[in-house]
Amino acid sequence: MKTRLDCIFCIQRQALDTVRLVTNDVKEQERILRSVMVNILEMNWNTCPPDIADVMYNIIRKESKENDPYKTVKKECNDIALGIYPELKKIVDRSANPLLTAVRLAIAGNVIDYGVGPNFDINKTISLVLEKKFRIDHFTEFVNNLKESEDLVYLTDNAGEIVFDKILLETIMNEYNFQKIYCGVKVTPFINDTTMQDAVYVGIDKMEGVEIMNIEVDENKVDHPSKTFQEIITKSNMIISKGQRNFETLPDNKKIFFMLIAKCPMIANELGAEQGDIILKRGSG
Amino acid sequence: MKTRLDCIFCIQRQALDTVRLVTNDVKEQERILRSVMVNILEMNWNTCPPDIADVMYNIIRKESKENDPYKTVKKECNDIALGIYPELKKIVDRSANPLLTAVRLAIAGNVIDYGVGPNFDINKTISLVLEKKFRIDHFTEFVNNLKESEDLVYLTDNAGEIVFDKILLETIMNEYNFQKIYCGVKVTPFINDTTMQDAVYVGIDKMEGVEIMNIEVDENKVDHPSKTFQEIITKSNMIISKGQRNFETLPDNKKIFFMLIAKCPMIANELGAEQGDIILKRGSG
Numbered sequence: 001m002k003t004r005l006d007c008i009f010c011i012q013r014q015a016l017d018t019v020r021l022v023t024n025d026v027k028e029q030e031r032i033l034r035s036v037m038v039n040i041l042e043m044n045w046n047t048c049p050p051d052i053a054d055v056m057y058n059i060i061r062k063e064s065k066e067n068d069p070y071k072t073v074k075k076e077c078n079d080i081a082l083g084i085y086p087e088l089k090k091i092v093d094r095s096a097n098p099l100l101t102a103v104r105l106a107i108a109g110n111v112i113d114y115g116v117g118p119n120f121d122i123n124k125t126i127s128l129v130l131e132k133k134f135r136i137d138h139f140t141e142f143v144n145n146l147k148e149s150e151d152l153v154y155l156t157d158n159a160g161e162i163v164f165d166k167i168l169l170e171t172i173m174n175e176y177n178f179q180k181i182y183c184g185v186k187v188t189p190f191i192n193d194t195t196m197q198d199a200v201y202v203g204i205d206k207m208e209g210v211e212i213m214n215i216e217v218d219e220n221k222v223d224h225p226s227k228t229f230q231e232i233i234t235k236s237n238m239i240i241s242k243g244q245r246n247f248e249t250l251p252d253n254k255k256i257f258f259m260l261i262a263k264c265p266m267i268a269n270e271l272g273a274e275q276g277d278i279i280l281k282r283g284s285g
Numbered sequence: 286m287k288t289r290l291d292c293i294f295c296i297q298r299q300a301l302d303t304v305r306l307v308t309n310d311v312k313e314q315e316r317i318l319r320s321v322m323v324n325i326l327e328m329n330w331n332t333c334p335p336d337i338a339d340v341m342y343n344i345i346r347k348e349s350k351e352n353d354p355y356k357t358v359k360k361e362c363n364d365i366a367l368g369i370y371p372e373l374k375k376i377v378d379r380s381a382n383p384l385l386t387a388v389r390l391a392i393a394g395n396v397i398d399y400g401v402g403p404n405f406d407i408n409k410t411i412s413l414v415l416e417k418k419f420r421i422d423h424f425t426e427f428v429n430n431l432k433e434s435e436d437l438v439y440l441t442d443n444a445g446e447i448v449f450d451k452i453l454l455e456t457i458m459n460e461y462n463f464q465k466i467y468c469g470v471k472v473t474p475f476i477n478d479t480t481m482q483d484a485v486y487v488g489i490d491k492m493e494g495v496e497i498m499n500i501e502v503d504e505n506k507v508d509h510p511s512k513t514f515q516e517i518i519t520k521s522n523m524i525i526s527k528g529q530r531n532f533e534t535l536p537d538n539k540k541i542f543f544m545l546i547a548k549c550p551m552i553a554n555e556l557g558a559e560q561g562d563i564i565l566k567r568g569s570g
Contacts, residue, residue, distance in 0.1 A: 005301050005314055009294040016290050029290055030330060037326055041319060 001248040004266050007049040008040065014115055015056045018191065021073070022064035032063045049266075050249050053115070057190055068189040070114060070159075077112050077160025077192060078201050080122065085163055091130070092171060099146075100139060102171035104129050107259050107278050109164025110157060110243050114192040116263045122160075125261075135262070135277035142257050142280060146176050149238035153213070155184040155250075156194045157243025157260075163202050165242060173209055182213040184232070193245070252285035286533040289551050292334040293325065299400055300341045303476065306358070307349035317348045334551075335534050338400070342475055353474040355399060355444075362397050362445025362477060363486050365407065370448055376415070377456060384431075385424060387456035389414050392544050392563050394449025395442060395528050399477040401548045407445075410546075420547070420562035427542050427565060431461050434523035438498070440469040440535075441479045442528030442545075448487050450527060458494055467498040469517070478530070537570035 015036045019029045036056050043052060061067055068074075088105055095101035108129035111120045146152075154169060156162050162185075169181060183204055185194040199205060199212045215232075230251065233239065239256045241247065244267050247258050258281045262268035268275045300321045304314045321341050328337060346352055353359075373390055380386035393414035396405045431437075439454060441447050447470075454466060468489055470479040484490060484497045500517075515536065518524065524541045526532065529552050532543050543566045547553035553560045 005304075005311070005318055006298075008318065009297040009301070012294040012297070013291075016294070019290075026290070033290055033293065034326060037322055041322055041326075045315060 001048050001267070001270055003045050003047055003049045003052060005045075006266055007052065008045065010264075011040070011049065011053050011056050012036065014053065014191070015060060017114065017117070018057065018060050018069050019064070021069045022060065022066045032060055035059050035063055048248050050245050054190065061189075068195075070189065070192045073114060074159035074192050074194075074198060075201070077158070078163065078198060081109065081112070081160040081163035082202060084122075085167070088126075088164065088167055092167060098171050099143065099175055101130070102168040103139065103142070103259065103280060104132075104278075106161075106164045106168040106242065107261060107280070109161035110259070110261045111263075112158050112160040112192070113243070113263060114158070115245070129261075129278055132278050134280055135273040136271065136279045136281040138257065138280050138282040141282050145238050145257070145282075146172065149178075151180065151182075151237050152178050153182045153184060153232055153236045153239045155215070155232075155239065155241045155246050156199070157246065159192050159194055159198045161242065162194045162198050162204070166202055166204055166207070168240075169204070169207065169210055173207070178209060181210050182236075183210050184213045184215045187214045187216050190245075250283075253283045254285065256283040257281070258283065286333050286552070286555055288330050288332055288334045288337060290330075291551055292337065293330065295549075296325070296334065296338050296341050297321065299338065299476070300345060302399065302402070303342065303345050303354050304349070306354045307345065307351045317345055320344050320348055333533050335530050339475065346474075353480075355474065355477045358399060358403075359444035359477050359479075359483060360486070362443070363448065363483060366394065366397070366445040366448035367487060369407075370452070373411075373449065373452055377452060383456050384428065384460055386415070387453040388424065388427070388544065388565060389417075389563075391446075391449045391453040391527065392546060392565070394446035395544070395546045396548070397443050397445040397477070398528070398548060399443075400530070414546075414563055417563050419565055420558040421556065421564045421566040423542065423565050423567040426567050430523050430542070430567075431457065434463075436465065436467075436522050437463050438467045438469060438517055438521045438524045440500070440517075440524065440526045440531050441484070442531060444477050444479055444483045446527065447479045447483050447489070451487055451489055451492070453525075454489070454492065454495055458492070463494060466495050467521075468495050469498045469500045472499045472501050475530075535568075538568045539570065541568040542566070543568065 015033055019032050023029060036059050039055055039059050092098045092101050108126045111125040156165050185196055185199050189195055196212060204210055204212055233253050233255060241250055241256050241258045243260050244264055247260055250256060260279050262271055262273045262275060262277045262279055265275055271279060300318055304317050308314060321344050324340055324344055325337060377383045377386050393411045396410040441450050470481055470484050474480055481497060489495055489497055518538050518540060526535055526541050526543045528545050529549055532545055535541060545564050547556055547558045547560060547562045547564055550560055556564060
């Protein structure tokens with residue numbers, strides 16, 4: 001997805017949210033934000049928004065010497081989600097269609113997104129998404145692909161949300177015969193995106209048949225984050241892609257099923273959707 | 286009011302709104318926005334937000350060679366407000382307290398603010414503000430000052446809103462014995478702020494006892510826009526100041542009565558108010 005001019009100041013807003021986590025000193029916040037602006041100006045904007053956001057985030061990490069500004073936030077999100085995990089499991093188990101319900105919950109969990117902002121209500125979103133009509137609904141194709149695929153890669157998005165992903169992974173493992181599912185997390189911290197630490201914290205490392213897979217978004221390769229994804233796509237039968245960033249970054253491929261809430265107006269527009277719509281979309285490329 | 290870091294990307298958002306009025310060419314929009322960012326970076330941010338917004342706006346006018354990007358928008362706003370003028374006059378005339386009702390309407394008109402954005406509903410705001418409790422209510426002092434003052438300066442804010450101001454001016458002229466009221470508009474166009482053209486278009490030039498006064502915000506003096514205001518304050522008994530920009534720019538002085546809707550979260554915070562609150566505040570300095 002191409003960067004729109006709206007993204008340029010939205011990324012700066014994300015920068016301010018992040019800078020406020022690393023220091024309370026307004027002068028220092030200004031110094032880092034100015035550095036972000038200078039670096040954004042030096043970039044070619046004819047790229048996808050996460051490329052610019054990566055530059056922004058790497059500058060903040062470098063300037064603040066804080067490798068993972070959202071570390072505490074991520075733990076809090078994981079704890080909140082783990083707290084409601086038993087209840088969510090019951091909702092799935094009692095459902096007439098456990099897989100569909102687990103998919104809906106995994107999409108509901110996508111509301112926990114500090115790239116968009118901290119103002120979300122997880123319980124309200126769960127109630128809403130369990131009933132809401134999909135704006136794009138490729139669930140039938142999704143089920144058919146689960147039946148036919150020999151392997152599966154599941155690209156997670158955010159901390160907290162990964163607990164909801166765990167429930168979907170458990171449901172898939174329960175209903176289908178995958179020998180192994182690869183659960184993707186990022187090597188380099190980016191906002192509240194999942195890393196190995198989150199996957200281990202919520203117990204995905206203990207799931208039989210699931211292997212955690214590090215996705216490399218090398219700081220020196222931020223202009224080409226899709227290269228590593230391309231390897232995954234080439235080698236896999238089927239990919240579940242969670243969230244907006246993966247949707248913006250991954251090439252359009254029919255192996256991929258995108259699950260997300262369209263939170264950003266630019267992404268909603270790209271999908272022909274409204275903000276807040278829920279999406280289960282098969283790639284078409 | 287001091288600039289907060291939030292203002293920096295909000296001003297860039299205003300820049301994008303404005304740039305989209307002057308050209309549909311996205312490459313040209315990017316070129317102008319980059320120029321805005323470079324110039325904001327060159328500024329000292331230890332100033333009030335309108336100083337930075339003025340720099341932004343002057344760059345857009347210079348780069349696009351369009352002196353008044355909101356010219357058409359302003360005419361539309363004036364036309365909409367003139368269309369409901371007879372109805373608004375009736376509301377005031379039938380009111381138990383015409384002055385208070387006219388003040389409420391003048392504040393309701395402040396929702397027409399393209400600095401904040403184009404998504405406002407004037408009829409809904411009128412109904413709301415006619416009933417709403419003031420967050421800051423210095424109406425009694427306002428009335429006492431009207432009784433005691435020999436002269437009055439009325440600083441308007443936005444096109445469209447100026448029709449609501451006209452009704453308040455007419456109500457004041459009807460109830461008090463001012464020989465002359467000076468109605469302030471800007472010399473240099475800034476977003477949808479009023480200029481002489483708007484004042485004449487809505488007929489303020491034809492009001493007996495009202496003289497339109499040009500406020501100079503010289504392009505070369507953008508770091509000191511308050512200088513001209515200081516002259517007004519020194520020479521006047523009483524000033525009515527409409528809107529957020531005047532509140533941000535004017536020195537705090539007990540001669541001034543600020544009337545506005547707190548639309549920006551930073552200004553709401555400065556006032557100890559919530560976004561959407563209505564304010565009639567006497568300066569205290």
